[in-house]
Amino acid sequence: MTADATVRRATRERHDAIVGLVREGVDGVELLAERLGVSASTVRRDLSQLQRQGRIARTYGGALVPEVFHERPFTESELINRAAKTAIGRVAVDMVPPEGTVFVDAGTTCLALAELLVGRGPLTVVTRGLEAAVLLARAPLVEVVMTGGRVQPLSHGVVGPLASLALDRLHFDVAFLGADAVDAERGLGEPTVEETWVKEQAAARADQVAVLADSSKLGQHAPAWVAIESTWTLVTDAAAPVDEVERIRARGVRVRTS
Incomplete structure (x- = not known):
């Protein structure tokens, strides 16, 4: 496997892990970074890419999975x-x-x-x-x-x-x-x-x-x-x-x- 393919695979696996954590309610950038062992800036880039793909929705300081409807209090x-x-x-x-x-x-x-x-x-x-x-x-x-x-x-x-x-x-x-x-x-x-x-x-x-x-x-x-x-x-x-x-x-x- 080439170096580029290895990076792409690692990114896909990290993205899948982020979506899984968000489904479990882990939605803060800092907490996601801690759980994944990466920097907060990496998580922010990942969240932006996942948002463009429609896999998550960005919120104030974190994310949620759009397939699960979540009505927030006023x-x-x-x-x-x-x-x-x-x-x-x-x-x-x-x-x-x-x-x-x-x-x-x-x-x-x-x-x-x-x-x-x-x-x-x-x-x-x-x-x-x-x-x-x-x-x-x-x-x-x-x-x-x-x-x-x-x-x-x-x-x-x-x-x-x-x-x-x-x-x-x-x-x-x-x-x-x-x-x-x-x-x-x-x-x-x-x-x-x-x-x-x-x-x-x-x-x-x-x-x-x-x-x-x-x-x-x-x-x-x-x-x-x-x-x-x-x-x-x-x-x-x-x-x-x-x-x-x-x-x-x-x-x-x-x-x-x-």
């Missing part, structure tokens, strides 16, 4: 890709018309948008996110409408018949949707069918629809899906995988990067 999600989410919010806020009515979904990326809407009134914001409602209720020129329903314990989003009943009676200039996963073929991924149904209803009542998702969400797996329409816009960050972005664009979806 407080944990807030710590992941914070700068990217803020940048996405800055792009999305320019889509809000003066004195308009918008739907803002639950989730930390949509909350980054809500933070920028505080000073954008007069404006009406309908939301199913508890944190967004509390934040915007303090803004003097923003009228806040909270959809009713059952609160999801991890995402703090509201779902169920009461939320559907409220959405049936509303219209939006723009609906801003979050997602736990974005896939060119399947659409927006969420933990439950109820959450995809709320998104579908909000989108159906909007003149424009924008999906706000940081790069870690692209190409991921989820238990339930809602299709992306070709008239929608995806707002993501510059670290989004180029191949995945191109697949989404091929579906007719406009993609804007922060």
Whole structure:
């Protein structure tokens, strides 16, 4: 066996070991380096390559295997890709018309948008996110409408018949949707069918629809899906995988990067 072939084999074996460790819950760069007996920089390079191959998804300081859906608590999600989410919010806020009515979904990326809407009134914001409602209720020129329903314990989003009943009676200039996963073929991924149904209803009542998702969400797996329409816009960050972005664009979806 040549030296190059030996190196390639060692790399493949290390990559397989990383995926196996991540499946077991060992997801920190330093811990992976320690378990594998290599440097942290080597692990970071390996994680980047595995991400491009679609075998893992990068997270804040580590990785997860996309085949295993992992819904994070809101407080944990807030710590992941914070700068990217803020940048996405800055792009999305320019889509809000003066004195308009918008739907803002639950989730930390949509909350980054809500933070920028505080000073954008007069404006009406309908939301199913508890944190967004509390934040915007303090803004003097923003009228806040909270959809009713059952609160999801991890995402703090509201779902169920009461939320559907409220959405049936509303219209939006723009609906801003979050997602736990974005896939060119399947659409927006969420933990439950109820959450995809709320998104579908909000989108159906909007003149424009924008999906706000940081790069870690692209190409991921989820238990339930809602299709992306070709008239929608995806707002993501510059670290989004180029191949995945191109697949989404091929579906007719406009993609804007922060």
